[in-house]
Amino acid sequence: MSAIAAAPVRRSRRSWLFAIGLILVGINVAVALLTLVWLPYDPSSTAGGRLEAPSLLHWAGTDRLGRDLFTQIMIGSRIALMVGAGAVAIGAAIGVTLGVLSAFATRLLDDAFAAAFDILIAFPTLLLAMLVVAASDTASLGSAILALGIAISAIVARLTRILAKRVIGMDYITAARTSGTSWPQIVIKHVLPNIWPTLLVNFALQFGLAVIAEASLSYLGLGAPPPNASWGRLLQEAQGTVYTAPFGAIAPGLALLILVIGINLSADGLRDIGDPTRRGSR
Amino acid sequence: MSLLTVEGLKISTDGRALVSDLSFAVGAGERMGLIGESGSGKSLTAMAITGLLPRNISARGSITLDGQQVIGAPERNLGQLRGSATAVIFQEPLTALDPLTRLGRQIEEPLRRRYRRDGLDPKTVKHEVLALMERVALPQPERIAAAYPYEVSGGQRQRVAIAMALACRPKLLIADEPTTALDVTTQAEILKLLDSLVRDLGMALLFISHDLPVVANVVDRLTVLRNGKAVEQGPVRDVLGAPKNPYTKTLVEAARAFDQALGRTP
Numbered sequence: 190m191s192a193i194a195a196a197p198v199r200r201s202r203r204s205w206l207f208a209i210g211l212i213l214v215g216i217n218v219a220v221a222l223l224t225l226v227w228l229p230y231d232p233s234s235t236a237g238g239r240l241e242a243p244s245l246l247h248w249a250g251t252d253r254l255g256r257d258l259f260t261q262i263m264i265g266s267r268i269a270l271m272v273g274a275g276a277v278a279i280g281a282a283i284g285v286t287l288g289v290l291s292a293f294a295t296r297l298l299d300d301a302f303a304a305a306f307d308i309l310i311a312f313p314t315l316l317l318a319m320l321v322v323a324a325s326d327t328a329s330l331g332s333a334i335l336a337l338g339i340a341i342s343a344i345v346a347r348l349t350r351i352l353a354k355r356v357i358g359m360d361y362i363t364a365a366r367t368s369g370t371s372w373p374q375i376v377i378k379h380v381l382p383n384i385w386p387t388l389l390v391n392f393a394l395q396f397g398l399a400v401i402a403e404a405s406l407s408y409l410g411l412g413a414p415p416p417n418a419s420w421g422r423l424l425q426e427a428q429g430t431v432y433t434a435p436f437g438a439i440a441p442g443l444a445l446l447i448l449v450i451g452i453n454l455s456a457d458g459l460r461d462i463g464d465p466t467r468r469g470s471r
Numbered sequence: 472m473s474l475l476t477v478e479g480l481k482i483s484t485d486g487r488a489l490v491s492d493l494s495f496a497v498g499a500g501e502r503m504g505l506i507g508e509s510g511s512g513k514s515l516t517a518m519a520i521t522g523l524l525p526r527n528i529s530a531r532g533s534i535t536l537d538g539q540q541v542i543g544a545p546e547r548n549l550g551q552l553r554g555s556a557t558a559v560i561f562q563e564p565l566t567a568l569d570p571l572t573r574l575g576r577q578i579e580e581p582l583r584r585r586y587r588r589d590g591l592d593p594k595t596v597k598h599e600v601l602a603l604m605e606r607v608a609l610p611q612p613e614r615i616a617a618a619y620p621y622e623v624s625g626g627q628r629q630r631v632a633i634a635m636a637l638a639c640r641p642k643l644l645i646a647d648e649p650t651t652a653l654d655v656t657t658q659a660e661i662l663k664l665l666d667s668l669v670r671d672l673g674m675a676l677l678f679i680s681h682d683l684p685v686v687a688n689v690v691d692r693l694t695v696l697r698n699g700k701a702v703e704q705g706p707v708r709d710v711l712g713a714p715k716n717p718y719t720k721t722l723v724e725a726a727r728a729f730d731q732a733l734g735r736t737p
Contacts, residue, residue, distance in 0.1 A: 296526075360566040364632070367521050368581040368639050369554030378580065382571050 207458025213451025221267035230257035232264060233416060240434040249440040252426060258437060261418035262444050268419045269448060272334055272403040272412075273396040279338025280345050281392055287342070288349025289376055292357060303350065309343035314402055318411050330413040333406050337399045348391055352384035386460055393456035397449045404445055420445050472538070474499045474556075474643055474675050475520065479532040482515050482524070482699070489515055489528070490699040497643065502669065502676040504686035504707070506722075507696030513679045516696075517645050520677075521557055522549040537642060554581060555588065558636035562648035564628035568620040574631050575600055575616025582638040603634045607664060626657035630664070637668065643675045650685060662689055683726045687711055695719050 229248075230237075237251040244250070249258035291302035318336035325332045356362065357380065365375055406412035407421030415422065420441040427437030473496040482490040490512035497503045505513050519530045522541050534541040537556040539548065558581075561567040569577060578600045586593055604612035607630040620628055629649065636644060646665060650658040666689055669676045680686045686693065693710045695703040695718065703716040714720045 360561055360563060361569045363523060364559065364561055364567045364635075365569075365580075366523055367553055367557070367559040367645075368635065369550055369552075369584060370580070371550060379569050379572070383569065 203457060203461070206454045207461070210451050210454025210456075210458060213447055214455055217266050217270060217448045217451065220263050221270050224263045224267050228260050228263065230260045232256065232260050232418060240430060240437070242434070243436055243440075250434065250436045252423075252437055253430060258423070258440055261423055262420070262441055264418040265420040265423060265441060266444060266448065268330065268413055268417055269400045269403065269445070272330065272337065273399045273452075275334035276337035276341055276399040276403075277392050277396045279335065280341025280395060281388075283338070283342035284345025285349050285381075285388065288346040289353050289380065291346065291350045292353035292380075293372065293376075299350075303347070306343050306347040306350070309340075310347065312340075314340040315405065315409070315411070318406050322411050328411050328414055330417060333403055333412045336406070337402055340402075341395045341399060344395065345388070345391065349384065349388065352387055353380050356380050356383045386462075390456045390460045393452055393459055397452040397456075400445065400449055400452070473497060473535075474501075474537060475677070476533070476535045477516070477520070478534075480516065480519065480534060481531040482512065482519055482528060483531075484528045488699060490519075490696075493532075493694075493696070493699070493701050495694045495701065495704060497675050497677055499642065500673050500675055501692070502678065502690040504690035504693045505677060505679045505696060506681065506683060506686050506693060508681055510698075511696040512699040513681075513696055514647055517559065517647050517677070517679055520645065521553055521559060523553075554584060554639040554641065556641060557643045557645055558639040558641040559645045559647060560629075560632050560636050560649045563652045564625060564632045565620060565652075567632055568628060570620055572619075573616065574618055574620065574623070575604075578603060578616075578631065578634050578638055581635055585638060585640055600638075603637055604631075606637065606668075607631075607634045609634070625653055626661065629653060629657075629661055633661075633664065633668070637672070640672075641674060643677060644669060645677045645679070647679045648681070649678075651680070651682070658685070665689065683711075683722055684730075695722070 233256065235255040237247055237255040237257055239251065239253055239255045241247055241251040241255075247257050247259065249262060252258055252261070287302065287306075291299050291306075294302065314337065317340055318333065321336040321339070322328045322332045325335075362375060362379060365379055370378070403412055403419065404421030404424065407419035408425045409421075410425075412421055413419045423441040424438055427434070427441070431438050475497040477496070478494050480490055480493040481488065493512075493516065495503065495505075505516065507513050515524065515528070518524050520534055520536060520541065522544060524530055530542050532542065536552055539552060539556075541549065541552070544552075568574070579596060582596055582599060582603070583593065585591075586596055600616060601612045604616065609615050609627060609630050615623055615627060615631070620631075623631070629652075633649075644665075649665065650661050653661060662685065665676070665678075668674070676690065678686055678690050687707055690707060693703070693705065693707050694701050695710065695716065697718050703710055703714065703719045710719060711723055714723050
């Protein structure tokens with residue numbers, strides 16, 4: 190009784206959360222696009238006073254050099270989205286390919302793949318990022334994206350492998366085989382569509398994690414070098430003055446929080462859309 | 472020469488025999504019933520005929536299908552046989568259909584393959600999908616074509632699965648317990664449908680079931696399997712009328728006792 194009564198309430202609350210998530214992500218995307226054509230201040234202009242508190246002129250205050258923080262946070266949202274999208278794209282392309290191959294491979298090869306994924310997942314992302322940076326001579330936005338993409342690909346590959354293996358064992362795959370469907374056709378028409386909803390949710394979660402990881406990398410100086418105003422670098426720059434001008438750390442932190450919460454809330458809603466059995470009943 | 476000839480078929484895993492020394496033949500347009508309790512190796516035999524045994528299960532002996540040897544054949548040759556020589560209908564229509572693909576598309580897929588194979592005009596595929604759905608007596612074919620498997624009833628799902636098998640125009644239709652998951656009324660309808668389709672389209676039928684009365688009504692000849700061995704074989708009338716093997720006898724008697732308990736005369 191209670192379960193029946195609770196279901197619609199939970200569903201509608203879920204769709205509310207999905208809407209809030211989309212709005213938060215949407216705001217970030219809109220701001221990121223806006224930075225391409227308009228900024229409130231020149232990001233390198235040091236015209237403002239040093240370490241000013243938030244005011245009508247400077248919404249998030251100014252940094253040590255008198256630059257407008259809100260402008261830098263806006264640019265940071267563009268960088269965060271670029272890193273998230275780039276890393277997830279690389280991770281998805283490599284991960285889904287390897288995962289599907291592994292699921293179809295012979296026992297021995299599959300075991301080798303699975304072990305490789307596990308080792309890569311156990312490898313610290315920061316260390317991996319340092320290796321990529323070391324290999325590419327300088328820290329850049331590209332090296333951060335590549336490092337995070339590789340880290341994500343292992344997680345995606347392992348998930349894809351498990352999901353694909355489960356689908357391959359289903360009767361409808363055998364049924365498709367008996368009517369003469371080739372393996373590539375089965376992957377495209379049956380395996381991928383059936384694992385896609387779960388993968389999509391995972392991509393969204395990885396996107397959020399990548400945004401946070403990029404902030405960590407930038408904080409350590411392994412991400413986008415100046416003058417790229419990554420949120421992680423803003424946090425690092427504000428560290429020295431966090432007691433006298435706390436808003437310098439709070440503002441980029443809040444921006445990061447808003448984007449990641451938005452992404453995580455969207456992730457759940459995405460799963461409902463991908464699954465027709467949930468779609469109709471919402 | 473028969474359409475399907477199984478000779479000395481041995482299916483085993485890890486040295487354990489699952490089917491041993493099984494031989495039977497199905498001629499073009501002929502209907503053969505493969506009957507036995509669960510675990511007797513019926514479904515494995517069907518999978519061996521399509522060359523789709525799991526990797527850890529191996530088959531030896533000889534299976535010739537439409538003039539081609541199946542056992543040990545390369546995957547490419549098998550792919551050509553599947554669909555053109557055989558199609559399979561499974562026991563559980565819910566799991567045999569892709570849950571995230573609309574039913575019309577699922578019928579369309581094997582149909583397009585046959586159209587390519589036979590060089591037919593692909594523009595008429597959509598029309599043929601609806602024609603096939605009408606053929607298997609699905610009501611409102613347009614609505615069901617746009618539906619997902621979970622949105623239609625079990626009987627309708629099995630009709631869709633039959634339409635998918637028909638889309639291949641196979642010479643041999645393998646029905647692996649096609650009515651076991653259905654209620655008795657639906658079961659009777661599906662049996663009638665299969666019976667008329669096989670007759671009208673001139674397909675051969677390999678009907679696999681554990682249910683003696685069900686099989687007896689659809690096929691001409693029977694092979695009774697027990698523990699992976701054929702214990703009796705012959706025309707339905709002979710096997711059921713004068714069973715020689717003790718196991719077959721108990722099967723027939725059980726079916727008869729069941730009918731008497733229900734007040735029916737066999």
